[in-house]
Amino acid sequence: MLGILKAMRTTLGHLPQRKITVQYPEQREQLPERSRGLFRVVIDPATDDPRCRACTLCETNCPVQVIRVNYESKYALPAVNEARLGRERTESQPTPDLTLLAPVVDHYRETGTGMMAVLQHTQEIYGYLPRLALQEISLETGVSLSQVYGVVSFYNQFRLSPVGRFVITVCHGTACHVAGAPLITEAFSGELGIEVGKTTSDRLFTLQTVSCVGACALAPVVRVGDDETHGRMTPDRARALVNDLKHRAEVDR
Amino acid sequence: MSWDIVWAVVRLVVAIVIAYSVVFVAALVNILFERRMLGFLQDRLGPNRTGPQGILQSVADSFKMMGKEDFAPTAADKAMFTLAPVMVMVGAVAIQVVVPYTKGWTDQNLNVGLIYIVAITSFTVLAILLGGWASHNKYSLVGALRSAAQMISYELPMILALLVVAMAAGSLSLNAVVAAQSRYQWFAFTMPFTFLLFFIASIAELNRGPFDLPESESELVAGYGTEYSGMRFGMFFLNEYAGMTIMSMVTVTLFLGGWQGPFANALVIHGVALVPLVWFLAKVYLLVFALVWIRLSVPRLQVDQLMGFAWKVLIPLGLANILATAAVLLWAPHWKLAMAVYSWIFLIAFVGLFDAVLRWRLNRLRRRLVVLT
Numbered sequence: 300m301l302g303i304l305k306a307m308r309t310t311l312g313h314l315p316q317r318k319i320t321v322q323y324p325e326q327r328e329q330l331p332e333r334s335r336g337l338f339r340v341v342i343d344p345a346t347d348d349p350r351c352r353a354c355t356l357c358e359t360n361c362p363v364q365v366i367r368v369n370y371e372s373k374y375a376l377p378a379v380n381e382a383r384l385g386r387e388r389t390e391s392q393p394t395p396d397l398t399l400l401a402p403v404v405d406h407y408r409e410t411g412t413g414m415m416a417v418l419q420h421t422q423e424i425y426g427y428l429p430r431l432a433l434q435e436i437s438l439e440t441g442v443s444l445s446q447v448y449g450v451v452s453f454y455n456q457f458r459l460s461p462v463g464r465f466v467i468t469v470c471h472g473t474a475c476h477v478a479g480a481p482l483i484t485e486a487f488s489g490e491l492g493i494e495v496g497k498t499t500s501d502r503l504f505t506l507q508t509v510s511c512v513g514a515c516a517l518a519p520v521v522r523v524g525d526d527e528t529h530g531r532m533t534p535d536r537a538r539a540l541v542n543d544l545k546h547r548a549e550v551d552r
Numbered sequence: 553m554s555w556d557i558v559w560a561v562v563r564l565v566v567a568i569v570i571a572y573s574v575v576f577v578a579a580l581v582n583i584l585f586e587r588r589m590l591g592f593l594q595d596r597l598g599p600n601r602t603g604p605q606g607i608l609q610s611v612a613d614s615f616k617m618m619g620k621e622d623f624a625p626t627a628a629d630k631a632m633f634t635l636a637p638v639m640v641m642v643g644a645v646a647i648q649v650v651v652p653y654t655k656g657w658t659d660q661n662l663n664v665g666l667i668y669i670v671a672i673t674s675f676t677v678l679a680i681l682l683g684g685w686a687s688h689n690k691y692s693l694v695g696a697l698r699s700a701a702q703m704i705s706y707e708l709p710m711i712l713a714l715l716v717v718a719m720a721a722g723s724l725s726l727n728a729v730v731a732a733q734s735r736y737q738w739f740a741f742t743m744p745f746t747f748l749l750f751f752i753a754s755i756a757e758l759n760r761g762p763f764d765l766p767e768s769e770s771e772l773v774a775g776y777g778t779e780y781s782g783m784r785f786g787m788f789f790l791n792e793y794a795g796m797t798i799m800s801m802v803t804v805t806l807f808l809g810g811w812q813g814p815f816a817n818a819l820v821i822h823g824v825a826l827v828p829l830v831w832f833l834a835k836v837y838l839l840v841f842a843l844v845w846i847r848l849s850v851p852r853l854q855v856d857q858l859m860g861f862a863w864k865v866l867i868p869l870g871l872a873n874i875l876a877t878a879a880v881l882l883w884a885p886h887w888k889l890a891m892a893v894y895s896w897i898f899l900i901a902f903v904g905l906f907d908a909v910l911r912w913r914l915n916r917l918r919r920r921l922v923v924l925t
Binding site: 300301303317 | 850
């Protein structure tokens with residue numbers, strides 16, 4: 300009984316207290332200055348530029364999907380990957396622009412899935428994934444740019460920076476390693492004058508190593524681009540290959 | 553065709569309409585009052601959008617209820633099913649006949665007013681039982697039986713407290729009870745223990761506050777109102793809130809001096825004094841606020857605790873109260889003073905010792921029946 304009286308006194312004590320109801324819409328809650336619930340573009344007072352860099356992480360993470368980031372890009376599309384597409388195809392496309400992406404995106408629209416396929420086709424066309432191409436893919440498919448970037452950055456095969464005309468890939472799998480792949484890589488590195496993973500300054504060659512290409516009978520294996528595979532390499536033959544490619548590049552010019 | 557008969561019929565109809573209107577309006581006002589008060593006591597505002605300060609909220613709720621589909625279960629007893637919600641208001645309406653609203657205004661000055669009140673409060677029990685049975689639903693039946701059992705169990709302490717009031721006032725007529733509380737000798741001050749007994753019993757009688765197991769079951773699982781929808785359920789619902797006002801009116805009449813208050817003779821129109829009416833309504837709504845307050849503060853009792861409280865605590869105390877009051881009335885020289893002293897001592901002892909005795913009994917039970925507790 301005493302407990303009940305105490306409870307009653309507690310309840311009654313709430314009667315004169317301020318009511319916490321916010322009578323929307325006449326009254327609104329005041330959000331803190333740095334609150335993230337507010338949608339606004341913050342202008343940097345020093346430069347008068349928006350601080351937003353269009354990373355579209357907000358668009359990706361919004362739980363109710365109400366954000367759409369519209370941006371203009373300062374990036375330009377590069378020339379298409381001549382080594383991949385061949386002279387005839389590139390010449391039939393006078394201006395390297397986004398029309399090349401149209402069939403890729405259409406395929407995505409038709410099937411509804413396959414961001415990977417879209418990205419692979421795009422990388423085929425340009426040799427890497429330019430920022431503008433990713434933006435265009437994002438705008439056309441409705442997937443936010445940060446989500447596209449998430450897929451791109453996850454897989455090793457997608458390159459975000461341009462590579463040389465000839466991508467020299469040295470296999471470092473078990474059989475190739477045993478057969479002397481490190482010597483091959485050293486030979487290439489010395490001949491081209493670049494480290495592994497880098498590109499020569501004349502943008503002709505990129506040297507990279509992979510785990511295994513699966514042609515262990517031909518160990519050690521070197522691939523040039525996606526089309527050529529050279530088996531049973533030796534350091535001498537590697538240097539000869541480099542000269543051969545340089546010659547080929549001069550001829551094509 | 554005698555005009556007297558026509559006139560009598562018209563007066564009858566008008567009287568019924570007025571009586572029902574008072575009950576309905578009281579119920580609607582109570583619903584809003586409770587929702588707003590619950591809000592204020594919970595640090596929030598109640599409904600305040602419909603109409604200024606939300607006064608049209610109950611009207612809006614009624615319209616909503618009336619617009620609902622009206623159906624009855626196929627197996628239900630059609631006549632009883634329709635009759636039960638109609639009957640449930642009868643208790644609330646009929647009590648108004650004897651309640652003295654103000655000086656010079658009692659519909660019927662029955663000289664057995666208290667017995668009449670006791671009889672009428674049983675009507676709700678009948679209506680609930682009828683509703684539960686007519687639904688042809690075993691859960692409704694059990695809910696109705698529980699509710700009815702609770703109400704009849706708590707009628708006994710109510711009646712025992714009423715008897716003490718009758719003894720102190722010397723008459724069963726409500727006007728005499730009010731007159732006996734003149735000069736601010738309200739029975740709530742001179743017999744507080746009886747007031748407490750009556751108040752607790754009336755809360756349980758209304759299925760309110762900590763004793764609302766039947767209606768909480770309706771909200772949660774089942775209960776006598778399961779098969780009722782729309783306005784049929786609205787009748788049960790309104791009756792609960794109308795009962796709050798009506799029972800508070802009875803409590804005010806019996807214990808808080810009815811319409812007594814200062815300036816009793818200020819405004820008198822046709823023999824009906826208006827200022828005491830204001831006092832009466834103020835006291836009634838004070839008690840209604842107390843009902844809302846208690847509903848908010850006290851957790852719900854389980855059904856076995858409910859029945860145990862009635863039969864093992866309130867009824868023995870009520871009987872002891874009658875014995876002691878009778879003894880005081882017979883043998884004490886200044887019976888009013890003696891009654892007040894005894895009642896206050898009893899009240900303080902009850903409030904102070906209740907927790908300790910309860911804990912002792914509970915421990916004794918636990919030692920005896922380790923498994924069941």
